[in-house]
Amino acid sequence: MIRRLIGLSLTDLFVIAAVSLTFAATYFSQTGTRSAGPSPATHATIARELGVTPEQLETAARLVPPPPRGSHPSDAERNSTRYRLASALNVPVQKLDAVMQRHRPPRD
Numbered sequence: 001m002i003r004r005l006i007g008l009s010l011t012d013l014f015v016i017a018a019v020s021l022t023f024a025a026t027y028f029s030q031t032g033t034r035s036a037g038p039s040p041a042t043h044a045t046i047a048r049e050l051g052v053t054p055e056q057l058e059t060a061a062r063l064v065p066p067p068p069r070g071s072h073p074s075d076a077e078r079n080s081t082r083y084r085l086a087s088a089l090n091v092p093v094q095k096l097d098a099v100m101q102r103h104r105p106p107r108d
Contacts, residue, residue, distance in 0.1 A: 049099045060088035
């Protein structure tokens, strides 16, 4: 009956359904809810532990943004980002590493 109405076999409908579900799963896995960064309270705590103001931390984060989520920067890129952020905040890299390690978000 369905074949006469739309000209497709049951196999065709299953293939269409499978492709649609695959597309939806792929799309929503890439555009799902993502963390917008630390909460304002955590942001203030990180700034306080670094010895800077929240505004200074925000400015430095804009100047030295983290790598895109899901990317895999090389060790050299990761080190470059650490040193540039520490320089922008005028804090030692070791202090930045210690504070960021304490406030590292959970991995996906």
